[in-house]
Amino acid sequence: MTGRLLPWILTIGGLIGLTAAGTLTVEKLALLREPDYIPTCSIDPVLSCGSIMSTPQAEVFGFPNPLLGIAGFAVVTTVGAALFAGARFARWFWLGLQAGTTLGVLFVHWLIYQSLYDIGALCPYCMVVWAVTIPVFWYTTLHNFGDRPGLRVLARYHTVVLLAWYLVIAAAVLQAFWTYWTTVF
Incomplete structure (x- = not known):
């Protein structure tokens, strides 16, 4: 089952991630050109791309993080499209994709x-990147190692694992901004 999902996850997830990373890059360039620019994703004090873009975390390697997303999601999209076209990749290629998606999900x-x-x-836009990076990593991992005894059970419940992962992140978001959320509603 997860094998049939992989081309879809990589292609659609890659395109969504590529779009979000591209949009973030355009917003960052606009902010660099015009320091008073308010990014379209700055909605309120919590949903605020502008305040994030001005932090050191936004340029961990000395350049805007979304450039990593553009490169990474272009690769993911290409691999997904190639799988749709019937491509078969060598084990080293899959392990390289695994390394890239693992670094991506850790980052x-x-x-x-x-x-x-x-x-x-x-x-x-960053949250969109979070949302697509997780299944890209998860289904790449299942493809590469899903036949191992420990992952075989998880592979059977692949959507439950994914849902639980998202719920943990949603709970962390709620917890971190609970005071703000209670003032809004």
């Missing part, structure tokens, strides 16, 4: 922590 979770507990703001 995303570091950014989630930074957003929630250090920066104190959320970027809607």
